[in-house]
Amino acid sequence: xxxxxxxxxxxxxxxxxxxxxxxxxxxxRRLRYQLRWExxxxxxxxxxxxxxxxxxxxxxxxxxxxxxAIAGVRPRSWCWYAMGSIGRREPxxxxxxxxxxxxxxxxQEEQQCYEFIRHMAAVGTNYLHEIGYPYCSGYVMxxxxxxxxxxxxxxxxxxxxxxxxxxxxxxxxxxxxxMRPIYGDSELVADSxxxxxxxxxxxxxxxxxxxxxxxxxxxxxxxIGNVQMERWxxxxxxxxxxHSGYVQIVNALKWLACAANISAATTWERWREITNKKLLPxxxxxxxxxxxxxxxxxxxxxxTEAANERDYVLWRALETNERTRLKKxxxxxxKLQRLVLRRAGGIR
Amino acid sequence: MDGKMLAAGLDALWVxxxxxxxxxxxxxxxxxxxxxxRMKNSGHVAGKQILSFAIASLAFWAFGFAIxxxxxxxxxxxxxxxxxxxxxxxxSLSWANVPLALKFLFQLGFAGVSLAIAxxxxxxxxKLSVYFLFGTIFTIAIYPVIGHWVWGGxxxxxxxMQDFAGSTVVHLQGAIAAxxxxxxxxxxxxxxxxxxxxxxxxxxxxxxxxxxxxILWIGWFGFNAGSTMAVGDGFFGYVALTTNLAAAAGAxxxxxxxxxxxxxxxxxxxxxxxxxxxxxxxxxxxFVEPWAAVVxxxxxxxxxxxxxxxxxxxxxDDPIYAFSVHGIAGIIGTISTGFFASPRLVEITGIGKxxxxxxxxxxxxxxxxxxxxxxxxxxxxxxxxxxxxxKKTIGLRVxxxxxxxxxxxxxHGSYGYPEQLxxxxxxxxxxxx
Numbered sequence: 001x002x003x004x005x006x007x008x009x010x011x012x013x014x015x016x017x018x019x020x021x022x023x024x025x026x027x028x029r030r031l032r033y034q035l036r037w038e039x040x041x042x043x044x045x046x047x048x049x050x051x052x053x054x055x056x057x058x059x060x061x062x063x064x065x066x067x068x069a070i071a072g073v074r075p076r077s078w079c080w081y082a083m084g085s086i087g088r089r090e091p092x093x094x095x096x097x098x099x100x101x102x103x104x105x106x107x108q109e110e111q112q113c114y115e116f117i118r119h120m121a122a123v124g125t126n127y128l129h130e131i132g133y134p135y136c137s138g139y140v141m142x143x144x145x146x147x148x149x150x151x152x153x154x155x156x157x158x159x160x161x162x163x164x165x166x167x168x169x170x171x172x173x174x175x176x177x178x179m180r181p182i183y184g185d186s187e188l189v190a191d192s193x194x195x196x197x198x199x200x201x202x203x204x205x206x207x208x209x210x211x212x213x214x215x216x217x218x219x220x221x222x223x224i225g226n227v228q229m230e231r232w233x234x235x236x237x238x239x240x241x242x243h244s245g246y247v248q249i250v251n252a253l254k255w256l257a258c259a260a261n262i263s264a265a266t267t268w269e270r271w272r273e274i275t276n277k278k279l280l281p282x283x284x285x286x287x288x289x290x291x292x293x294x295x296x297x298x299x300x301x302x303x304t305e306a307a308n309e310r311d312y313v314l315w316r317a318l319e320t321n322e323r324t325r326l327k328k329x330x331x332x333x334x335k336l337q338r339l340v341l342r343r344a345g346g347i348r
Numbered sequence: 349m350d351g352k353m354l355a356a357g358l359d360a361l362w363v364x365x366x367x368x369x370x371x372x373x374x375x376x377x378x379x380x381x382x383x384x385x386r387m388k389n390s391g392h393v394a395g396k397q398i399l400s401f402a403i404a405s406l407a408f409w410a411f412g413f414a415i416x417x418x419x420x421x422x423x424x425x426x427x428x429x430x431x432x433x434x435x436x437x438x439x440s441l442s443w444a445n446v447p448l449a450l451k452f453l454f455q456l457g458f459a460g461v462s463l464a465i466a467x468x469x470x471x472x473x474x475k476l477s478v479y480f481l482f483g484t485i486f487t488i489a490i491y492p493v494i495g496h497w498v499w500g501g502x503x504x505x506x507x508x509m510q511d512f513a514g515s516t517v518v519h520l521q522g523a524i525a526a527x528x529x530x531x532x533x534x535x536x537x538x539x540x541x542x543x544x545x546x547x548x549x550x551x552x553x554x555x556x557x558x559x560x561x562x563i564l565w566i567g568w569f570g571f572n573a574g575s576t577m578a579v580g581d582g583f584f585g586y587v588a589l590t591t592n593l594a595a596a597a598g599a600x601x602x603x604x605x606x607x608x609x610x611x612x613x614x615x616x617x618x619x620x621x622x623x624x625x626x627x628x629x630x631x632x633x634x635f636v637e638p639w640a641a642v643v644x645x646x647x648x649x650x651x652x653x654x655x656x657x658x659x660x661x662x663x664x665d666d667p668i669y670a671f672s673v674h675g676i677a678g679i680i681g682t683i684s685t686g687f688f689a690s691p692r693l694v695e696i697t698g699i700g701k702x703x704x705x706x707x708x709x710x711x712x713x714x715x716x717x718x719x720x721x722x723x724x725x726x727x728x729x730x731x732x733x734x735x736x737x738x739k740k741t742i743g744l745r746v747x748x749x750x751x752x753x754x755x756x757x758x759x760h761g762s763y764g765y766p767e768q769l770x771x772x773x774x775x776x777x778x779x780x781x
Contacts, residue, residue, distance in 0.1 A: 218611060220611050222607075222608040222609060222611070223607075223608050224608055226608060226609065228609065228610050228611040231546075231548070231610055231657065232545075232546055232547050232548035233541075233545065233546075233547055233548070234541050234543070234545055235545070236545035236546055236661070237545065237661070
């Protein structure tokens with residue numbers, strides 16, 4: 001473990017994109033030999049630190065490149081933030097890009113600042129791709145205006161989502177709740193997140209709809225405890241690790257945090273505060289913790305094996321104890337979904 | 349008109365109505381199969397149903413009926429070609445008090461259904477010429493032989509096999525032929541990936557599939573209840589009751605099974621569940637109590653969904669799951685009377701003995717199993733030999749180019765859906781003046 005800590009520190013000194021790419025590959029190699037149940041929490045912290053460090057370096061290089069290109073005007077305050085699994089500090093080795101930029105500037109400079117931000121976002125996104133972060137298929141990247149904008153426009157947008165309550169609005173709110181500062185003025189992002197949680201918390205109708213959103217996708221575990229694998233296609237016989245209870249638990253915790261106005265960005269922080277405030281029965285809270293660790297272990301173990309097909313794991317490839325743990329985790333996810341639905345106002 | 353004549357007339361009318369219902373099932377198969385396959389093959393898949401019934405009609409009239417029901421030995425009939433013969437020639441059907449022409453029409457409906465089932469395994473890739481040749485041979489050398497064994501005075505009938513309307517005689521036979529064909533033909537292009545994982549090739553119209561299923565459900569009242577071939581004692585009503593109960597249980601069981609197994613209440617799975625249940629109750633409808641009909645229907649509906657997934661994972665491309673729906677369910681239904689045949693109903697029908705559940709011992713179960721095995725082995729061997737010879741001589745399968753183009757255009761020269769598929773009907777780009 002010590003060597004991994006040291007290694008992450010070295011990573012922060014990387015000077016080029018080529019070096020960062022090597023570090024990313026090295027992370028997969030090192031984890032393959034160090035992954036153990038008993039050290040899982042520490043490992044997850046190190047992996048999250050490694051991703052943070054890599055992204056920080058990329059964003060720093062992108063900023064330098066943009067300054068050299070003299071594109072637009074650098075805003076007086078800005079922050080590059082992560083969302084998705086990196087935002088929640090639970091990434092595996094190979095994860096796609098989920099990030100955005102928030103900036104604040106004088107009104108008359110806004111257009112020029114946008115020019116700067118767009119240039120920097122384009123450079124940073126390409127750099128990330130080069131070092132092994134695939135582009136986000138849902139386009140949740142700073143190059144998308146939705147996720148790269150001024151504070152003023154951002155507030156307007158969030159207000160629209162909150163009042164809109166359409167399925168896409170709710171999806172975007174769930175995504176935005178994971179925003180965590182990586183590089184730049186971190187208070188800008190942390191404050192925006194707090195505002196987002198507070199505003200959401202105040203709208204009962206929105207909370208109810210968000211509770212319904214937590215129910216989907218349904219956990220692929222049948223009534224008799226059978227696992228519903230992919231039936232057709234190249235992943236036939238496999239399970240989609242994110243959709244097999246993991247994303248459902250993550251979203252349920254997000255909803256519980258939102259309902260209690262807990263504006264934490266990471267899943268573990270949310271879990272801790274929810275547990276401390278006794279918002280979940282203690283046995284269920286413990287089950288949720290075990291489930292999260294199970295998902296993390298299987299995701300990270302099998303993700304290191306196959307970089308391109310990291311979301312799918314062949315059921316027959318899992319070891320017996322892994323299958324047992326995973327089934328238990330899936331049951332927990334279903335239980336948590338039902339709890340959220342009850343608290344959100346029941347089934348209409 | 350005296351009472352006897354009236355009874356005979358009513359019996360004849362009932363058999364005629366039943367024959368029409370059974371023959372009408374061809375429309376159900378046309379819709380079910382066309383809906384379950386792709387648009388580019390829809391005209392072919394639906395149209396070949398008419399060809400299939402036409403071939404069956406001629407071949408069964410000339411030879412099939414004689415082999416099935418004509419006087420002969422324990423293995424096949426050897427008299428009564430072209431329906432020529434007297435009461436003695438077709439003594440195996442003398443228990444039905446209706447004219448020979450009606451007996452033929454009704455039995456022809458069954459032969460046509462069995463052949464229609466077999467085509468399921470050929471779907472979307474077989475040559476049209478194969479339909480002519482195999483259809484003729486199936487109707488002469490395969491179907492009638494098993495029909496004779498069970499219903500025409502053959503060895504299975506003699507040992508008391510209970511197959512009231514043909515779970516084995518009609519459905520299992522067609523299904524075994526379909527399985528042999530699907531194995532010899534190989535999977536459709538694009539069905540399996542290089543690593544052998546299966547891809548979904550969805551049918552083009554689920555509504556057709558559902559309507560096809562409903563037509564078959566209705567037709568089955570002719571199939572099962574009509575097999576009484578008499579109205580006097582009203583027993584046909586009881587047979588219709590068990591038939592309907594089984595179908596209902598099959599629908600519910602299949603939908604629930606799909607929901608449990610794959611997480612979605614799959615509509616084609618429900619339709620197949622109804623059909624599997626109807627196939628299973630076909631043998632048992634006159635021998636089992638209503639509660640057992642529900643059990644048999646539910647077991648067939650549920651199990652065949654599971655087997656359809658299993659066979660697909662094993663690399664067998666059975667486009668409309670003919671072997672699961674008609675084969676596995678046919679086995680379940682035939683063997684079910686070994687467990688559930690009730691003494692009361694055995695006495696009414698006068699066939700075989702009571703099942704295990706009623707203290708009848710293992711006798712009937714052994715008889716039923718022997719019937720399933722005997723029929724399966726015969727149909728598998730003959731179908732394999734015939735299809736293997738066809739494969740080595742004229743070939744079974746269309747070329748890859750024809751398959752990709754679709755059988756509508758490659759075999760018949762026109763599309764079932766010209767507006768969607770024919771380039772000639774595609775809207776031309778607007779040219780700005």
